[in-house]
Amino acid sequence: MSATRPRQNAFSSGEIDPLLHSREDFQRHQTGTRTMSGFIPLRQGGFTRAPGSIYRGTTKDNKKCRRVPFQFADNDALSLEFTGLVMRVWRYGELVLSGGSPYELATPFKQNDLNKLSWVQDKDVIYMTDGEGPVQKITRLALDNWTIADAAFDTGPFKVQNLDEALTIQASAATGTITLTATGGIFSADWVGSLIRLAPTDIDIPKWVGNQTASVGDKVIFDSRIYELTAGTNTGLEPPTHEAGTVLTTGTTKYKFISDLVGLVRVTAYTDSNHVTAEVLKTIPAPIVAAATYRWSEGAWSVRQGWPAALEMYIQRFWAAATESEPRTVWASTLGAFEDFTPGAEADESFAYTISATQTQNKIQWLARGRKGIYIGALGEVYLGKSDTPGSAISPTTFDTELVSPDGSTKERPIGGHGYPIHVARGGFIVQELRYSFEEDGVRPIELSLPSQHLGGRGFGRGVWQSKPQRYGWYILGDGSLAVVGYDPDQDVLGWAVIPVAGGVVEDIDVTPGLDGGTDIVNLVVRRTIDGVTVRYVEEQALIYGVLIGTEPIHKAIHVFAASVFEPGAPEDTFTVAHLVGQDVYAWTDKGQHGPFTVPVGGSIQLPVEVNHAVIGLFDDTHMVETLGLQAAAKDGATQGRQRRLLDKQGIDVYKTAAGRVAAVERMFGSEPRELGQHDLLRRQIAADLTTAWSGTARVDANSGFADEVSLRFYPVGAAPMTVTALTPNIDEGGP
Structure with a gap:
């Protein structure tokens, strides 16, 4: 028997696949966890509580919607909300009004076709299609003045010329x-x-x-x-x-x-x-x-031939693809003239290219610009469209395609983290990046979801990329929760986690630049059941980084969902959260945490103290991080097959943490895991009112008996911030 203290300095690989739980030699095993739910891995190595969300309103008539980002200027970013036959405009969390009511624009897009929408923006114009009708041109004249009409493609494109002299x-x-x-x-x-x-x-x-x-x-x-x-x-x-x-x-x-x-x-x-x-x-x-x-x-686009289903802008050309009659054809406009499809052979003229199919006519699903060319995602494969002449621009005579992934793709638009498309492969189980390899002098697929491939069992759906202030990709999973991936190839960081949203089902997601230009705001449409009624809330994902790496006080942290934020200007103790009637909520304030409260009819709750700042929202009690089985060293080699136990005094490094709980977990082969009692991560006399954030090494007496495997679970406390940067368990192996 021997007691050791093996240190884990990083958790940046997030929740890794169960097939890797015994791969101590694998790099991401050494920085991974068994479970990371409601927490996110940090590029710096630790894990921190996931951001909560701020309630901003509801979709029109609580209908399912599709949100489309629209950036007009550095300090003027919008989200366009499409429900059946109607568009509304959101600006920094508020609906744009006209005459005191939400501004609305009639559109031809039907409710059942919203998931088919593809779009591309050019300055104050957005081109949009659902593949069911003509491409639409939506033009912004003012915040509350937009127009929509069929795009004027009066010069083409055209199908191949008739050769039958009898016709x-x-x-x-x-x-x-x-x-x-x-x-x-x-x-x-x-x-x-x-x-x-x-x-x-x-x-x-x-x-x-x-x-x-x-x-x-x-x-x-x-x-x-x-x-x-x-x-x-x-x-x-x-x-x-x-x-x-x-x-x-x-x-x-x-x-x-x-x-x-x-x-x-x-x-x-x-x-x-x-x-x-x-x-x-x-x-x-x-x-x-x-x-x-x-x-x-x-003409190639018509009621008779069908309409393009995928759009993109690349190298000053408007690109479209995939009609019903030509599902594998790509059309490129005249250079610099997005509505001109006059056919020609000169370098700046319009052209069409049909990708040959060896077996089936797998339809093109999306187009995405990126480094090295324009990427063409089809159901059965993904291609890179580029010039076949090095140093020469794409033109009617130089355009060619090469297969870069044989795995195909879903219909969801790729996200772009580092200049290369990141897409969901056919079936929805795998996330790939199409990255250029200098060794192979070509683009090849990198399976980003492989270390956490079990998450693909839920199905990856729509995703967005958040670049600032930290780099994360966010995906809707098939069960309505979020998956987050921290990815930095330069630092060899790749880590996944799951974010349940307090009983809600995420139906849509978009990202827009924040008002200050230094942040990207992730916006969610979340289906919830509130007081027995199904609603669809527009929720803005909170930013935790000002608290975590900035100078904001911890009472500004938001780790609850569908929250309302109150800054009354003078101390108050009564607040109204009418959108959460019948729900249990926590209040996170400058005077500590209060709750839970059940919101009564009318939505008014009273705190036991007056506060100057309050965040009131839903707490998700499923959030938790569990380490992999903690390793015990022995003088005679590996300790697999031997029992081990956790002793007192686990060393847990925390950063700007107000509260949390830790529990030891025992696992015996053939039996369900057994969690022992939970312990406060910080001593209550230190953080009694949860108004102070602490950094340093906490010592926690989360011990266990002998078991085949032992681990530690970390739990949040209400809305309190919690970040763990390292772990030094005190573990004893039982000997031969």
Whole structure:
């Protein structure tokens, strides 16, 4: 038998997978825990209580919603709340009002399609699609003045040109509202709204040749444009190059621009399979009015072909992907012109690219910009879209894709922690980062969830990345709790934890910059049952870092949920939390902690003392951290298979901690774990009123009997801050 004090200096690997519990040789075992629930791992090594949340209001009519971040300026960040057919605007925790009521904008997005929303922002405009209708352009004119309309994609994109010479179209006129007459029964009622691109089959107009005799009214072609001579008797020494109006080219020679060699129309009405009415968007070349052409192309986005389901902005192009008819096609706009999809081959022109499929037509789920290119997530694989020519920009002739992950992806948008997309692989069980490897000179998937793969059993859902003041990724789990991952590849930090939210179910999450620009605010939509009624609360995740690493007093800490924060200006003892009627709440104040109280009808609770600051909210009593089995050393080698026990005087390093509890846990093979009595982490005479935060080494007599395995559990006390930075157990092994 021998007593030892093996020190654990870090818990930054968070809650690790049960299959790693016996891997003492594994690095993350040495910095991991058996359970981390309601606490978060710190990059510095310790663990601290997870942030609580501040109640900000409810969704419209308590409906399920989708929140979309919108940053207009450094100090002007919004969240757009979408419920069925309605958008509302939140700004720093408050609804934007118009005439005393929440501002609302009617939208075409139905309640059941909100989870399909994909969007991308350009300054004061956000483009949005659900894949069920035209891409919408939402424009901010003022906080309480927004417009929404179909994005004006009047120049494309288009499907591959028709090659069947038996299927022709002829236009009745070059401009205005015209009739298109077809052969071969081309049209159907679902053509209404579709674009058609028309090019002549035969052209009897000569090309321009300089210094040739000509007459007014003669037509010539130069650089794929048709011009008419309006003055002069000679073609001139310089060709016409203008794209509108009449221009003097040489001497007395003048040319009028007539049209390009391509015309564009949008179908407005259906007559029969060979006749439709159309609006001319770009003048129809005269040869198509004179004779039918088989060189026509149908618009790629329409009721007939479907609408793009994924959007992104990258290298000054608007990107879209995945219609019903072309589920694996990506379209890129003209460089710098986000609504221009005129097809071409020049470096700055629009193009389309279809990813080949070897087995099934796995639909593209999302697009995400990142280092090295644009990432394309499909159900069965993930690709990187980039230039195939080193040092050359993406263009119609250089764009290519390479497979970077064969695992596929869910529909949820990736989050970006360090310039590389972090996405949930198909099935929802695995979180991957698509990171560039210098050794392989390529992008490869890194399985970030592997050390804590058991969490994937709950299913990873929607996620966001919080960059400031600390770097964390937040994911909604399938059971409605949150998963948090601390990830810093430069410091080799990777740790997961689970955050239950006091009985609530998290349904949506977004992140927006804080008003000061130095923080990222995580916003939650939480479904709760309050006084027997189902509600959906908008809750702003609190920031704990001002208390933890700043200079704020500990009474500013918020570790309860759906909380209200009161700063009355003068001491008071009565506060109203009407949104928590029937619930048990704690009050965390500048005069210590009070509660629990059951909130009565009307919502008013009275504290036993007057306070200047109070945080009142829900406490989650499931929060807890348990260490892995504590190791005991022996002179004759490993001690696996031997019993061990915890002696008195465990050394526990804490930082800015007001209260907490510790209990020893015994495990015997074939039996359920047995928790022994809980002990105060800090002596009550030191922290009797919970108004002071303490840092240093606490000595706790959390002992146990002999068992196959022993560990320590840490519990929070109400809303009191608690951070543990290291552990020195006093452990004795039982010998052979």
